[in-house]
Amino acid sequence: MRKAIIIFNLFSICFLAVSCSKKEAANQIPSIVQLEFPTQDLLCIDNTIPFNWSDATDPENDVLEYNVIVAKDRQLTDVVENRTLSASQFTVALEKATAYYWQVSAIDVNNNQRSNSSVFAFYTKGNGVTNYAPFMADLQTPENNGSVAAGTVDLVWEASDINTTDTLTYELFFGEDSTLTSIDNTLTAKTFSVSVVSGKTYFWKINVTDNVGAKSIGQVFTFTVD
Structure with missing residues (x-):
């Protein structure tokens, strides 16, 4: 009888140990809406x-x-x-x-x-408005508050305009603090390569202008260099 009790207790302890070692499955996030x-x-x-x-x-x-x-x-x-x-x-x-x-x-x-x-x-839509300023530039990479490797980094953005026939140009601001320097205000491509140094933090933004002078002012993104 005593032997049976000992075996039962050992079995119970092993069962509890296995049960406690199993972690609950992590809760999953909802699907992304469209x-x-x-x-x-x-x-x-x-x-x-x-x-x-x-x-x-x-x-x-x-x-x-x-x-x-x-x-x-x-x-x-x-x-x-x-x-x-x-x-x-x-x-x-x-x-x-x-x-x-x-x-x-x-x-x-x-x-x-x-x-x-x-x-x-x-x-x-506005009353009597025939031209609208472009939308703010959508900064793609590097991600805001992200990190990159030292060397050459491609700054990439997207831009659009309600007036689809308008020609857009881009002004890039770039620097090592929030007081940014205008690098080029005649860009037509939506990418620009810059050299970055390990251990530093950089800031950048893009202003978008259409062919009649309407402008959207971009927001500042920042990234660090590994």
């Missing part, structure tokens, strides 16, 4: 905008909400609307003749995790 309206680079003829996006799914079937940010800058810091919703749509009246940028994040309410959509740009 922005449906306003579409990328859309000129909205009405300034009352019905925002729509696809529903997200959650691997654990947790309850989801959506955080919607509408801003006047691509980095979503000059915010005009910031809402958390259970539905995948809402409508809001915005200023006319203004460029906006928007993003939707799907939020796992149970575990406080989120996934962020792309950022889309759109314009609201």
